[in-house]
Each structure stands twice: as structure tokens, then as C-alpha cells.
Amino acid sequence: MNSLHRARRYPILAASGAIALAVLVLDLSGQDLISRAIATAWVLVVITRAVMDMARQIARGHLGLDVLAVIAMGATLAVGEYVASLIIVLMLSGGEALEDAAERRATRELTALLNRSPQAAHVLVAPDGVGDEVRDVAVDRVAVGDVLLVRPAEVVPVDATVVSDRATVDESSLTGESLPVTRRRGETLLSGSVNGPGAVRVRAVRTAADSQYQQIIALVTDAQGRQAPVVRLADRFAVPFTAVSLLIAGLAGWLSGDWVRFAEVLVLATPCPLLIAAPVAFLGGQSRAARHGVIVKGGAVIEKLAKVRAVALDKTGTLTRGRPELVAVQPAAPLDREELLVLAASAEQYSSHVLADGVREAAQASGLALRAATEADEVATCGVRAVIDGRNVVVGKRAYVEREVGAAVAAAQLVAGQVAAYVAVDGAFAGVLVLADEARPESAAVVRWLRANGVAEVAMLTGDADATARAIAGQVGIDTVHADLLPADKVRLAAALKPRPVLMVGDGVNDAPALAAADVGVAMGARGATAAGEAADAVVLADDLGKVVDAVVIGRQTLRVALAAIWLGIVLSVGLMLVAATGAIPAVVGALTQEVVDLAAILYALRALGGRLPELRRAEPARAVASRRPAPAARLR
Structure with missing residues (x-):
């Protein structure tokens, strides 16, 4: 059954194998003329089919490497080497099956994700x-x-x-x-x-469509359909490789006076290593990244990751844990602490910002019942406005609340790692909620690794207040800080950051435009940041910033393997062609030898599935930050 399935999937290979077997039997039985006629007829059919495909490709402006194989088949027939010509047919048709097998091996982790979809x-x-x-x-x-x-x-379905x-x-x-x-x-x-x-x-x-796994499936499906520039670069080797091959073959035939040499050289010039090795390497890199918790959307992203020279990082949820805890409630009269917290937490029900989670959880932990809003509206990176029990409640940045009250609001006094959410009720300043969000234990190690491994610039782009941003930046070792940013500001700064390419890492809806604007956008998707994941080129599935380093390392290692596999195929092919030019390699032996070259290049390309990843030294969580008693803030009215 498996043999029948393969024959249906690869009909040219199946027919070529059957004809090769028939030719061998006829040759052994002394029926040379019949075997020659059968082989020649079949090779001419394959040549005709290949020429028609080439004509269609040329009409689209694309000259592929198959022209060498067609010339090699024609040349071997012309000099009577019909067995060698038949081997070339087998090699080319077998290349498709070999590529499929290598791709299945390279995409094992990606395919496993698809197959396990509940x-x-x-x-x-x-x-x-x-x-x-x-x-x-x-x-x-x-x-x-x-x-x-x-x-x-069983797999959890939603x-x-x-x-x-x-x-x-x-x-x-x-x-x-x-x-x-x-x-x-x-x-x-x-x-x-x-x-x-x-x-x-x-x-x-969540429904299935909104659940984490279905989003991953969509990312994987998208990733499998993309091609890397280096794969197209392999196509661009077609013209010089073809020219060099024809030159060596022509000189060999002309200088020796024996045009059999022309055919003997060209059977070693078939281009399977160039056509197969690079795609296999990039698929292997994608699969390896998936195994380590990063979905990379195509080989082009792998190549860009390998060349990253600058990195921009969001703060909350990226450099920090993204799980801020409420450490102080500072009401302004006439509200008391409980009333301020319940109004703010009720409004924050309608916000997607990570700070909103800390406010809601603190209110619920205090046993406060949250109230429903009759109206609610969020302004990304600024804050949320809601009508609670007929009262107009605004929670957000200081500048956002100042616009609401029409007057300046004094800044809350914060210690390192703390952030303030300002509250206004019915057009009057109502108080401050102080939250603490500690840096991830791996953040400093990630920044150190980037600086030590070819990344010239590491910057923080955040919508949070400058003092808080600089406190976290100091803890993790970042010197360039851009704070109080709107989404449009992040896009502008990500586009202007030098040197290129630029990698941007973020986790929230407000980061999506900047992720899309960067050369490579990486979303921290462990908590299901759907918009960020859709805009990004890669998605980190684990709640671990260190996976960004893994993605960069995998990109670099994969690009090295892909280029090495291409050059391995070229060097072996050219070296063997030079040897064949002396007449030392008969056409049949040369055709079989080229199969070994193909296999060597593909096996080398599969090295992209392995390799060592760096072990980052992680700091102990600085939980003391969240437990520090905040300095008393001035009560503003």
C-alpha cells in the first residue's frame, strides 16, 4: 500500500525506476538495441516535459537551474551514454522525493503542532x-x-x-x-x-478561535508558506553556476577533442544541492525554534534574526514580569481608600492594560464587589474612562488625568520599580494607585548577551513614566530609554533606530504597530496577546524573555548552515567537474557520484535542527521592590 501511494505521489520517479529496471534486464539479456530505444524514448519524454516547464518559468522572468539537467540529459543521449542519461532522470525525479523526506524531518515539530490540533x-x-x-x-x-x-x-481543546x-x-x-x-x-x-x-x-x-492553541496553529500555517531570501539567493546562483559548468564542459570537450567529456562533466553539474539544501535548512531552523517555544513566521524571519544589529524592548510585560501588584492606595478627599479602589477597579474591568489586572485583583482580594459601567472607553497607552453608578471615572496616566481635570496634578513619589495610576472622578482629581512590577530575572542577562554578541544598540521604548522606565532600565543595564510614548511614537522610534536590522520585542496591543514597523517584530505571546502576535514576525510562547536570545542564536546558526550547505554543493560539484574534465570519471559513474553530492548537501542542511543554545545567568527575583513601603505622596485636591 505504501509503495502504491509513493508511486501515485511521484509518478515520474516510479516510471523511471521501472524503465531503468527493464533496461538493466534487457542489457543483461543482450537486447542492447531495445534497451537503448526504451531509455532514449523515455528520456526524450522527460526532456520535453522539462523544456515546457522551463519555458513557462522563463515567461515569468525566472531562469532556474533545471537547464543544466536538460543539457546534461541531451548531451549524454547524443554521445550514446543512455544509461547515464537515465540515471540523471532518476536523480532529478528522486530529488523531489528526497526533498519531501528531508522537509518532513526538518518540520517535525511544526507538523506535530498541526497534527495535534483538537x-x-x-x-x-x-x-x-x-x-x-x-x-x-x-x-x-x-x-x-x-x-x-x-x-x-487528551489535548485541552480551548x-x-x-x-x-x-x-x-x-x-x-x-x-x-x-x-x-x-x-x-x-x-x-x-x-x-x-x-x-x-x-x-x-x-x-475563550472560544476555540480565540484560544492560544488555535492562534499557534494559525501562526504555524502562515509560517510554513513563506520562503527565505537566501532560498531565492540559491536560485540566483543559477546563471553563474550554469555558465561555469558549461565553460568547464566546453573546454574539456574542445581541448581533448572528445565531446564525450562534455557529457561526463555535465552529469556532475546537476543542481539538486542548490535547489534542496537551503530550503531544508530553513525549515529545520523553524522547526527547532518551535521546539524551543518560538514560532517563527517563515525562513525570511530566520535570516533577519541572524543579522539583527539593534534591539528595542518594551518595558511592562517584556523586561518586567507584567504582573504588577498594588502596593499603595492614596485617596484624595472626599473619597476614602475603599471607595477609590472600587471605582478604579470597576473602570479597569474595561481596560486591556497589564496594570489593570493588578488593580482588579487587589480589589477582589479585599472583598470589594466590582460595579458594572453604563459606558466605557479605553484610549490605548493612556487610560480608561467609564461611567460607574452615574459617576465619570478616569484611570490612567498623569497627563491623561490632567486633561480630564483641567489642572496640573503633582507626581506621586515612587521608589524604583513602582508605577502610578492616577484617578479622577467627576472631573476632579481623586487619588493615586501605586503598583510595583519587578524586572524579570532573565532581563539583565538577555541585555548583556545581546551587547556581547554583535548587537550595537539596545533601547527601551515604553509608554510608562520616565522615572519608572529609567529605574527598570538601570536594573537591567539599558542606557537608551524613551518613555511616555504613544503607539505612534514607538513606531517612529523603531523605524529610526540604527543600525539595521532592528528587532522589536513587545507584548501588548499597543505594541502591535511597532512590531509591524520593525525589521523583525517578536511578540511575548504567553498571555495571549492576539493583536501583537498577528503583527509580529515571531511569537514567544513561553513567559521567558530569554527565548528571544534563543531565536537570534537559532537564526544565526541556521543561516550559517544554509549558506554552508549551498557552498558545499557548489564546491563538490565544481571539483568533480574538473576531475571529470580529465576523463577520469565515466558518465555513468559521474551520474551516480552526483547522487552522493546531493545527499551530502541535504544531510549537512539538516544540521540546522541541532546546535547549542546559550545558558543565561538569571538574577534572583527582586521581590523586595514590591514590598517596600512607598514614600508618602502629597495629597492633591
Whole structure:
């Protein structure tokens, strides 16, 4: 069955193999004329087909390397080397199958992600009743709030929270973390995680289309369809390689007076290493990146990552943990602490900014019931406005609140690592909420590695206040700081940063334009920043800034392997052609030898799947920052 499937998939290869076997049998039985006629007829059919394909390519303005193979087949037939001509046909048709096999090996991790995409979910009809009934539905029909049963070793179909006491899952395909992790009741479980040995109940918090795994699938599908410039560079080798090959073959025939030499040289000039090795290397790099928790959208991104000379980093959620905690509430009369917090947290329900999470969580931890808004509107990177119980509540940056109250607002007194959210109620300043967001333990090591490995400029681009930005920049070793930025400012600065290419790393919706504007945009997508992930060229699935270093290293190693594989094929082919020009390599032996060259170049290209990654020294979390008592802020009215 497998042989029949392969024959249908590669009909030219199957037919060529059958004809080669028939020619061999006829030759051994002394039927030389018949075997010659059969081989010649089949090779002429293949040449005709190849010439028609070439004509279509030339009409599109593209001259490929297949012209060498056509000339080689014609030359070997002309000098009576029909067996060598048939071997060239087998080599070219076998190259397609060999390329497919190499690509399957190179894209194993990417393909595994696609193959594991869940198709169905087990919905509990009466999750709170006795003897729950399970109904299987298509994964795209799961609604937010549905309680699902995930059986042992099944893939979690949608993003959900754990309803059972605990769940042990394998998140390696999402984050690259090889060890199982335990999620307890109420914690988030990402779709694509593989459940452990026990069945668990989960409650859907997103539909399939909005869930983490489906977003990854979309990224992988997009990534598989892209081609790297270096692959097109391999195509551009066509003209010089063809010219050199024809020159060597022509000189060999002319100087020796034996035009069999022309054919003997050209059988060693077939271009499979150039056509196959580079794409295989880049697919291997993409697959390796996926294995380490980074989805790279195509080989072109791999090449750009390899050449990065400047890096721009967002602060909140990128250089910092992105999980700020509320450390102080400073109300302005007549509001008290509780009223200020509940109004601000109620408004922050309608904000996507990471600081909003800390305010909401603090209010809920204090037992405060959040109130619904009749109107709500968020201005990206500035703040949120909402009408709560008939009161106009504004929470956000100092400048945003100053515009609301029509007067200057004194800056809150903060220590390093703290950030302030200012509040206005009914057009009057109402107080300040102070939050602390510590730097990631790996951030300083990432900045040091970048500086020590060819990145000339590392800058911070953030919408946060200048004092807070510089405090974090000092902790992680960044000298160039641009703070108080709007999304348009980030785009302008990312476009102006030198030297090029520029890599931009961010995690929020407000970072999406800058990610798209940079030469390479990398989104920290562990918490599902959909807009940032769509705008970015690569997405880090783990909550780890160190993966950016992994992506750069993989890019560099992959580019080196791809170029080395191309040059390996060229050097071996040209060297063998020079030897064949002396008459030392018969046409049949040369055609078989070229198969070895093809295999060597492809095996070398598969080296892109491996290689060492740097081990970053991570600092201990500076949790003391969040616990420091803030300096008393002036109460402003």
C-alpha cells in the first residue's frame, strides 16, 4: 500500500525506476538495441516535459537551474551514454522525493503542532448534577462558560480554568518546558496542553478561535508558506553556476577533442544541492525554534534574526514580569481608600492594560464587589474612562488625568520599580494607585548577551513614566530609554533606530504597530496577546524573555548552515567537474557520484535542527521592590 501511494505521489520517479529496471534486464539479456530505444524514448519524454516547464518559468522572468539537467540529459543521449542519461532522470525525479523526506524531518515539530490540533470537546450537560452526561461537540462549537471533561492524555481543546482540584499537564508544545506542570482550581489551562494521567474538569474562558492553541496553529500555517531570501539567493546562483559548468564542459570537450567529456562533466553539474539544501535548512531552523517555544513566521524571519544589529524592548510585560501588584492606595478627599479602589477597579474591568489586572485583583482580594459601567472607553497607552453608578471615572496616566481635570496634578513619589495610576472622578482629581512590577530575572542577562554578541544598540521604548522606565532600565543595564510614548511614537522610534536590522520585542496591543514597523517584530505571546502576535514576525510562547536570545542564536546558526550547505554543493560539484574534465570519471559513474553530492548537501542542511543554545545567568527575583513601603505622596485636591 505504501509503495502504491509513493508511486501515485511521484509518478515520474516510479516510471523511471521501472524503465531503468527493464533496461538493466534487457542489457543483461543482450537486447542492447531495445534497451537503448526504451531509455532514449523515455528520456526524450522527460526532456520535453522539462523544456515546457522551463519555458513557462522563463515567461515569468525566472531562469532556474533545471537547464543544466536538460543539457546534461541531451548531451549524454547524443554521445550514446543512455544509461547515464537515465540515471540523471532518476536523480532529478528522486530529488523531489528526497526533498519531501528531508522537509518532513526538518518540520517535525511544526507538523506535530498541526497534527495535534483538537477537533472535538467533551461538554458536560449538567456539570453540577449527579451522573453528568457528556456530549461530544466540534471544538469550534464550545461556548465560553461550558464545563468540559478532559480525559487522560487528551489535548485541552480551548483555553479554560481548572474546575477540578488540580490538573497535571504537559505544556512542552506551547512553551518548550519539558517537565509537566500542575495547575490548581481556578488557574488557567492553555489549549494545546496535554492532560496527565487523571481526567479533569475545566471551564472554557475563550472560544476555540480565540484560544492560544488555535492562534499557534494559525501562526504555524502562515509560517510554513513563506520562503527565505537566501532560498531565492540559491536560485540566483543559477546563471553563474550554469555558465561555469558549461565553460568547464566546453573546454574539456574542445581541448581533448572528445565531446564525450562534455557529457561526463555535465552529469556532475546537476543542481539538486542548490535547489534542496537551503530550503531544508530553513525549515529545520523553524522547526527547532518551535521546539524551543518560538514560532517563527517563515525562513525570511530566520535570516533577519541572524543579522539583527539593534534591539528595542518594551518595558511592562517584556523586561518586567507584567504582573504588577498594588502596593499603595492614596485617596484624595472626599473619597476614602475603599471607595477609590472600587471605582478604579470597576473602570479597569474595561481596560486591556497589564496594570489593570493588578488593580482588579487587589480589589477582589479585599472583598470589594466590582460595579458594572453604563459606558466605557479605553484610549490605548493612556487610560480608561467609564461611567460607574452615574459617576465619570478616569484611570490612567498623569497627563491623561490632567486633561480630564483641567489642572496640573503633582507626581506621586515612587521608589524604583513602582508605577502610578492616577484617578479622577467627576472631573476632579481623586487619588493615586501605586503598583510595583519587578524586572524579570532573565532581563539583565538577555541585555548583556545581546551587547556581547554583535548587537550595537539596545533601547527601551515604553509608554510608562520616565522615572519608572529609567529605574527598570538601570536594573537591567539599558542606557537608551524613551518613555511616555504613544503607539505612534514607538513606531517612529523603531523605524529610526540604527543600525539595521532592528528587532522589536513587545507584548501588548499597543505594541502591535511597532512590531509591524520593525525589521523583525517578536511578540511575548504567553498571555495571549492576539493583536501583537498577528503583527509580529515571531511569537514567544513561553513567559521567558530569554527565548528571544534563543531565536537570534537559532537564526544565526541556521543561516550559517544554509549558506554552508549551498557552498558545499557548489564546491563538490565544481571539483568533480574538473576531475571529470580529465576523463577520469565515466558518465555513468559521474551520474551516480552526483547522487552522493546531493545527499551530502541535504544531510549537512539538516544540521540546522541541532546546535547549542546559550545558558543565561538569571538574577534572583527582586521581590523586595514590591514590598517596600512607598514614600508618602502629597495629597492633591
